[in-house]
Amino acid sequence: MLTVVESGIPxxxxxEDLTKYHGPHFPGGVAHAYCAMRHAVSVxxxxxxxxxxxxxxxxxxxxxxxxxxxxxxxxxxxxVVDAALAATERGDTLARxxxxxxxxxxxxxxxxxxxxxxxxEFVALGARRDRTAAEETRLTVLKREMTAxxxxxxxxxxxxQVGEGHAGTSRRRPPQSVS
Numbered sequence: 001m002l003t004v005v006e007s008g009i010p011x012x013x014x015x016e017d018l019t020k021y022h023g024p025h026f027p028g029g030v031a032h033a034y035c036a037m038r039h040a041v042s043v044x045x046x047x048x049x050x051x052x053x054x055x056x057x058x059x060x061x062x063x064x065x066x067x068x069x070x071x072x073x074x075x076x077x078x079x080v081v082d083a084a085l086a087a088t089e090r091g092d093t094l095a096r097x098x099x100x101x102x103x104x105x106x107x108x109x110x111x112x113x114x115x116x117x118x119x120x121e122f123v124a125l126g127a128r129r130d131r132t133a134a135e136e137t138r139l140t141v142l143k144r145e146m147t148a149x150x151x152x153x154x155x156x157x158x159x160x161q162v163g164e165g166h167a168g169t170s171r172r173r174p175p176q177s178v179s
Contacts, residue, residue, distance in 0.1 A: 001040065004047055006049050029062020032062070032112075033063040034070075036101075037067070039159045042156070043161065046101075053102040056127070109161065112160075123137050
């Protein structure tokens with residue numbers, strides 16, 4: 001459950017609540033935003049939802065709609081999709097799963113863990129514009145499988161924190177080299 005506050009009144013939101021707002025087409029995007037928001041709130045503490053600013057490299061409509069329902073950030077102009085935030089050094093599969101949440105001067109930066117949560121097949125098939133009926137069916141299966149993987153894990157096991165600080169400071173760690 002994700003709990004945010006509006007005018008001091010707690011609002012508890014489930015993944016299912018966010019899906020009702022978004023619809024059935026991009027459950028993985030809803031799940032990514034849900035997991036990222038839950039992680040950010042676990043770090044930031046009780047947040048007034050209309051004060052949270054979101055910046056992400058994730059352009060998906062499921063993520064956008066989940067952020068809108070939970071934080072009202074799209075309507076209020078506090079939601080920005082910024083391709084420059086992508087962690088390109090992590091490769092095509094992981095690069096865009098980066099989120100920054102800023103609340104009252106503190107920023108939490110998160111990136112998807114490299115645990116096989118998103119597959120190369122999913123990213124490649126999702127990027128194709130000329131999918132066949134069989135590929136559409138396969139993509140639907142991949143979306144459901146990814147969503148299930150994301151939602152099965154506790155807070156902190158889907159996204160990892162790559163920084164925290166005051167708004168306007170650098171929060172991304174340089175890529176780690178592997179020996």
